[in-house]
Amino acid sequence: MFEDLRDLYQEVIFDHNRNPRNFREMEDSNRKVEGFNPLCGDRMTLFLKVEGGIIQDASFQGSGCAISTASASLMTEIVKGMTEKEADEQFEILHKITTSEDEVENLEELGKLAVLAGVREYPARVKCATLPWHTLSAAIENKEASVSTE
Amino acid sequence: MTTNVQPIVSDEAYDVxxxxxxxxxxxxxxxGKKLVYLDNAATCHKPQVVIDAISNFYSHDYSNVHRGVHTLSERATKKYEDARKKVQQFINAESSDEIVFLRGTTEAINLVAQTFGKANIGEGDEVLITAMEHHSNIVPWQMLCKESGAVLKVAPINEKGELIFDQFEALISDRTKLVSVVHMSNALGTVNPVKKIIDLAHAKNIPVMLDGAQAIPHLAVDVQELDCDFYAFSGHKLYAPSGIGALYVKREILEKMPPWQGGGDMIRTVTFEKSEYNSIPYRFEAGTPNIVDTVALGTALDFVSEIGIEAIAKHEQALLDYATEKALKIEGMRLIGTAEDKGAILSFVLDKVHPHDIGTMLDHCGIAVRAGHHCAMPVMDFFEVPATARASFAMYNTFEEIDILMDGIENLIEVFG
Known part of the structure; x- marks a missing residue:
């Protein structure tokens, strides 16, 4: 019944939705940012531990759809160990994946995030995929602890 | 795989x-699938007669209204004013002078807040609403309260999504200047006991406004019997075009209300020193109105009346009962809004599937449902859900479509498992 939806809901996405990685509160985080999509009510909290410009640890909590949960889960896996600049570059890649008109095949070199390419067929769902990344961007821009709500 | 529930034949004479x-x-x-349109609470579709009314009016009758003496202007004016009479009859207002044409319910509530509200509600006064309101019956009052120093009071709901009447009553005070409640909730389907609310408020000389956006296509509305002071509705949920709606205001209140927007048609005479305002309802219709959609609203009302709002209501209620019965048999499906008195709205959440995923997946079965907060974020907060999926029924929906919906839901639960 949903065969043609496989482009959007790939097995990897189901997997990350069922078992999100790094789905935990981080007690020793030094960045904490709330992400909110008022259109759908999705909320997430992103925790980062950044030392010497390197993202040592990343985790998240919150409630969201399969696309935003999988996107957040993938993101925390990918950016761990990256510099902030490298993490920012990944956001650009995601942006390209979700909005580009290029064939998905040509995007394979872009790595794990290519599984999110299906959202481009669903303009209303692009924000689901990008919410975690906007939150990451805010965490990177606000380098001081001021972004923490605590 | 669908649970075996027999469709209830709503009415043999009802030819869906x-x-x-x-x-x-x-x-x-x-x-690639047959459209199953179940997003009628957001907006419903238009019958051919309404679509034709727009085209025919532009092709044969179009001109400005209340202005010129030429034939087309007179013809356009007559059709425009005929639509006002049709609204009057549809909601059984005493006079067509009590009907103001506006863009829709939201504009109507804003008009009442900015005119009646500013003239009658001051510092320390109170406006009483309920916890199940659409944002359009919250924000205009918040804006008024911010400007005037008045206080917005909110009567709570119970876990079924019903107004807790005792607490509503307890919130009425000497300072309450207006009660504004939704007739039927868009997020929950709850039909409020509006007659009881109006009688209670009137016993204390408090006027009552009803937000009829959801109720109007599903319930017979008689403003004289209800004795409400204000009733607002939108045409687009009633098989009429978007961008046109109406506000009913009791004559004695409307006559005292200060004008809202200034401009042409709302005045009688203008000099640079002062202007004399037109009589009701024209005083509240500044500028060239939405002539064509107003005429088409009249056509839509004829269309609905011909089928009969009671027959439509009976059909939709049968659809709701059938859908509810099926939904209760699906493991992991929870209904949000289970009021005893409920209209044709099935709001739900699934244990393992987010409403947005439900919306996208059902779209792939050709099924249109709404996924989101339904412009009722406080309702979502109350039920502690970020959003719900909502199927809402109209005169043209069928039992077969509900089977397709429930099959789709069962399948997606399996896929997400």
Missing amino acids: EAIRKQFPILKEQIR
Whole structure:
């Protein structure tokens, strides 16, 4: 019944939705940012531990759809160990994946995030995929602890 | 795989297939599947007569209204004013002077807040609403309260999504200047005990406004019997075009209300020193109105009246009962809004599937449902859900479509498992 939806809901996405990685509160985080999509009510909290410009640890909590949960889960896996600049570059890649008109095949070199390419067929769902990344961007821009709500 | 529930025949005389034939969009294919349109609470589709009314009016009758003496202007004016009479009859207002044409319910509530509200509600006064309101019956009052120093009071709801009447009553005070409640909730389907609310408020000389946006296509509304002071509704949920709606205000209140927007048509005479305002309802219709959609609203009311709002209500109630019974048998499906008195709205959440995923997946079965907060974020907060999926029924929906919906839901639960 949903065969043609496989482009959007790939097995990897189901997997990350069922078992999100790094789905935990981080007690020793030094960045904490709330992400909110008022259109759908999705909320997430992103925790980062950044030392010497390197993202040592990343985790998240919150409630969201399969696309935003999988996107957040993938993101925390990918950016761990990256510099902030490298993490920012990944956001650009995601942006390209979700909005580009290029064939998905040509995007394979872009790595794990290519599984999110299906959202481009669903303009209303692009924000689901990008919410975690906007939150990451805010965490990177606000380098001081001021972004923490605590 | 669908649980075995027998469809209830709503009414033998109710010919849903004949009704469906009058809605051209229902022939559309969505992603290769037959369209199952269950997003009627957001907006419903238009019958051919309404679509034709727009085209015919532009082709044969169009001109500005209340202005010129030429034939077309007179013809356009007559059709425009005929639509006002049709609204009057549809909601049984005493006079067509009590009907103001506006863009829709939201504009109507804003008009009341900015005119009646500013003139009658001051510092320390109170406006009483309920916890199940749409944002359009919250924000205009918040804006008024911010400007005037008045206080917005909110009567709570119970876990079924019903107004807790005792607490509503307890919130009425000497400072309450207006009660504004939704007739039927868009997020929950709850039909409020509006007659009881009005009688209670009137016993303390408090006027009552009803937000009728959801109620109007599903319930017979008689403003004289209800004795409400204000009633607002939108045409687009009543098989009429978007961008047109009406506000009913009791004559004695409307006559005292200060004007809202200034401009042409709302004045009698203008000099640079002062202007004399037109009589009701024209005083509240500044500028060239939405002439064509107003005429088409009149056509839509004729269309609905011909089928009969009572017959439509009975059909939709049967659809709701059937859908509810099926939904309760699906493990992991929880209904949000289970009021005893409820209209044709099935709001739900699934244990393992987010409403947005439900919306996208059902779209792939050709099924249109709404996924989101339904412009009622406080309701979502109350039920501690970020959003719900909502199926809402109209005169043209069928039992077969509910089977397709429930099959789709069962399948997606399996896929997400």
